[in-house]
Every structure is written in structure tokens, then in C-alpha cells.
Amino acid sequence: MKVHEYQAKEVLSRYGVAVQPGRVASTPDEAVEAARAMAAADGTEVFVIKAQIHAGGRGKGGGVKLARSIEEVREKADAILGMQLVTPQTGPEGQLVRKVLVAGDVYADGAKEYYLGVLLDRAKGMNVIMASTEGGMEIEEVAHDTPEKILKVWVDPAIGLRPYQVTGLVHDLGLTGEAAKKARQFVTALYKAYEESDASLLEINPLLVRPDGVVLAVDGKMNIDDNALYRHPDLAAMRDEHEEDPLEVEAGKSNLNYVKLDGNVGCMVNGAGLAMGTMDLIKLAGGEPANFLDVGGTASPETVEAGFRIILSDPNVKAILVNIFGGIVRCDRVAAGIVQAAGNIDLTVPLIVRLQGTNAEEGMTILRESGMPIESAIRLQEAADKVTAALAGGQ
16 A cells, blocks of 8 residues: 555654654645645745655656745645646656645755665565665666666664664765764664565655755655454554545555556456466457456455456456366355346457366356346366357457
8 A cells, every 4th residue: 555755754753763854735725724834833935745646757757846825825836737748758658636734844954855665575575674875766777777886785574774784874875974874773763664664666756855954755655465454453443545446446445466568358267377367368369468466365246246346447448257166265256146147237348268177067057047148158168168258259
């Protein structure tokens, strides 16, 4: 689960991570109110208005603007709120901006931007802290063109982050004096926030280091492991469904694992491995998978029907392939769900169903006796051939 910048900074502050001060606003009036409150509290005179969407590169798309007066705060906030912000990470369709962060301008002459991030290195089975002296909007290019400028420190989960690792990282970044002291505190607190929040990614870009030794998170990107959200109801409450695909949100409500793709064949499968194999099958048949949909091991007629409704919500779907291996899930239950769905939904595309495993024969009997226009298959090649025929017939 992704969170907004202002939410990430809220979490980081709980762990003692120094962040750029700011307040969130949903309207130009709220933005002005936030700016006035900040000016009264600490004398802030220059403000940064930042669009809050789940994508990077906001500055490149016009989603980050400087305001040198309260009136400019209103003007800049009004320009950003409601815009369809297009960045390299949103795709051409962009993302609607519903909130802005009104932040204080914390830059000073001689300030330098760094990059700092924590994530899981799956290949090594350890968390890795990554840092670079080349912080800012072009960090992706730095990683691609000059990877030697990205410093990495791996943390053994059995031992945890050790002080000497933090000291070495800060030294390699070239920091000294008060800035080095503050940076060591920052890295230690950031890693603690990452671990205790069950984050899968925590990224600060830019990390600002000023000549007076102040070290601040000017931005914050944070992803939480979905499987750990039950331990963090406060973090789960930060979910913004507006930033997610509506079909994926709907699937989550029915406990379905769904990811929308750009193809023309909808697929419903149980088990992630079989789902990936089915997508390969669709590709070999001459089609393109329209989705990844795993109904899991406890599929019921209700969840199967919900899956069909979600698949058919995609107008690009020209055929549907159901591929079920009955291990935990019973094929007859899936078949009952398919018949129920076909009866309740206006099924306008060919439907191919392959059932194997527990109660597969009973399931196939249910399909045959339903009277529904459902094509059954036993072997994978047979299913592939029927997908090919369905696509050819729909052209």
C-alpha cells in the first residue's frame, strides 16, 4: 500500500526523523489557512505547494510550485488542485490532484541534496540502505548511468543495523561535523521507521543537508507491505482508494487478487503460479492477458461471480478463460459459481473453462447440464485452441 508524502512524513516524525514542516490542504482556502498558521508559528515567508499523488516526478509535471506570499499560495494551490497531473510514473492519462501539501521553504545557500532509501533486497534476503550524493529529480538517471554513485549497506536481519554501518555510510557520503552527527541520527531513525512500520520501501529524495548542519527529509515515499496492515490499523486508515485502480479496489473487497492489464482475454485462476502459467498460455494462443485474477483456495459462488463482474468491467475483454486446479478449492463449487455468474450477468463474450483436480468431474457435469454457452476443456492445449478460436471468431 502506498501513502502520500504528507502521510509518510507524519509516520517518520513519530520515529524522530526530521522532516520539512508542512500542512495538507484540499482547497485553496485551506492552503491559505495552512500558510498563515505556519507563518504565525515559525515566521515562514516562502512556501512550496506540492501535489499529493502516488507518483514521483511531480515537479517535472508542474505539480510543485514556489509561493513567496500568502496570495501566491492561493494562486498556486488553485492551479494545482483539480489538475490532471502527468508525470513519468503516471502514464499519459495522469492522476487527479485532490490534495496539496503546503510546506515551508527549508533551502539555504550552500545546501546540498542527497538520496536515501531503504528497501528489501530479495536476492540477498536482507534489507539494503541505499544512499547517493546525487539526490534530486534525476536519481533514476544516476542509478542507470553511474551506478557507482549509489552506495549500498546490507543489514543482516539476525543482527540488525549496527552503528559502524551507519557511521561508514555517512562518512562515504562525505559528511562531517554537525551534519554527520545529524545524518547518523537520521539514518538510524529512518531504518527503525522502515522496520517497525513493516514498510517495503522508504525513500527520501531529496534529503537536504544545510551548511548549518540541519538534515531534513524534503520528500518522502513510503510503501507498506499489504500483508502486514492488520498489525497497523493506523497505517491502513491512510489508504487512498482514489489513487488505485477502481477494479482492483473492488476485487479487494471480495478478497480477490486482481491486477488489470492491457490485453483482450480475461482470466480467472486459483494460485499465483497457475495464473502466471495461464497468462503464458493466453499469449501462446495469440491473445494478450487482460488481467491477473487469483480467486485463491476458498473460492465460493459469490467470489466467482464477483470475479466475472470485475473481468467484464473491462471493455477490452473479448474472451474469458477459467483455469482451475482443485486442490484446496473444489471444482464443483467453482462450477456452481460460474453457472450462477453466467445466469446473473449478461455474458457477451466466449467463456472457456478448464477444471482439473478435486471434484473436477462433478464440476464438468454442472457446466454441461447448465445449458449455458460454456465451452469446457480438459488439457491445456485444448484450452489454448479454444481461446484462439474464440479470438478469431470475435474479429
